[in-house]
Amino acid sequence: MPVMVLTSEYVSLNGIDLSEYARKAELAVEVEEKDVTTYSSAGWKVVIGGLKSGGLDCEFLNDFAATRIDSIMWPLLGAVVPFEVRPTNAAVSVSNPKYTGNVLIKEWKPIEGSVGDEASSSASFPTSGPVLRATS
Template identity: 35%
Template sequence: MAKIVLRSCDITVNGVNFSDHISSVEINLVKDEIETTNFSGQGRERVAGLKDDSFVLNFQQDFAAGEVDATLFPLWDLETEFTVVVKPTAAAVSASNPSYTGTCILLEYQPLSGDVGDLSETEVTFPTQRTGISRATS
């Protein structure tokens, strides 16, 4: 069984490739838990509810034109929906390099954070809208 060391994730937000500005990535696939327990069983029962997927990206902040803040602030400010795409590597999409795509909205953004001498980083959560995150292998 092959193992993967994350070295070259390919990450785009609203069509901008930020792979060179992101130090960590999470893809969270979540469904609400709907309890359906009734008197006929001996334990709890559940069904899956609505999706509540998200991407969590840790950006190394950059205030230059076309970079992190110039892309994220307008998405937050204008409440615009946009696409996030994450792949384990920069290679073409395949069974061994799937792409994860979601239509997102930016509800919280912290453009500046850190202590003296620290790298300016900002962790951003991108919740998905409606259909959640899709996975493609071709």
Template identity: 45%
Template sequence: MSVMVLFNAFVEINAVNMSGWGKQGALAMEAAALDASVFGDGWVKNVAGMKSGTLSVDFLDDFAASQLDSLLWPLFGTVVAFKVRPDAGAISTSNPQYSGSILLNQHNVGGSLGELAAKSLSLPLSGAVTRATA
């Protein structure tokens, strides 16, 4: 079994590489479990329903022109493309790329006194996600 430490993850939103501001990221996907049990079943039978997911990213904020805040703000309320990889290197079987669309339904500004300014976004998927290994 091999393990990987995330040092150089890749996050692209709306065709802009935002990895340089990223501090944490996760792409979580799930399929709804629908109960297909009928009379006489001794156990619940589940079938997969609609799929959904969320791209969660924590960014260190930057308010300068052409930086993170000014890139994300115009996208607020829109659906845009995303790509993520465990490493910024080439796409491969050991470094798959997941891509799809997200709804930027959040935008936040702020933080605590004496702390780094940051954005923590949890963005819902909009449509299917694909996984590429080449």
């Protein structure tokens, strides 16, 4: 059984590779569950898929120097930007698919943590429009 350990995930926002800052990137997609049960369903619930949505949850090690992650993310607050994530930073292939789309940069936590913690920033970005999967 093939297994994989994530050691070199690729994370890009707004066309900028942020992998060097990322320590977590989690893409989740889902579809609404719509109840279409009627009296003719003999007491069984009947559901169909509705609208699709998704989210990209990231955790970054922060860097406040000029041209580093905080100065990249801060101006994006409120913008819808393209994203790309892949299991590894290797070329896109059938064993390393890329997932792309757009996300709303709805939050940025420039300072997060307690005494003695590393300077990190976690954020959740909802998708805007379709999420695509490609192998080439």
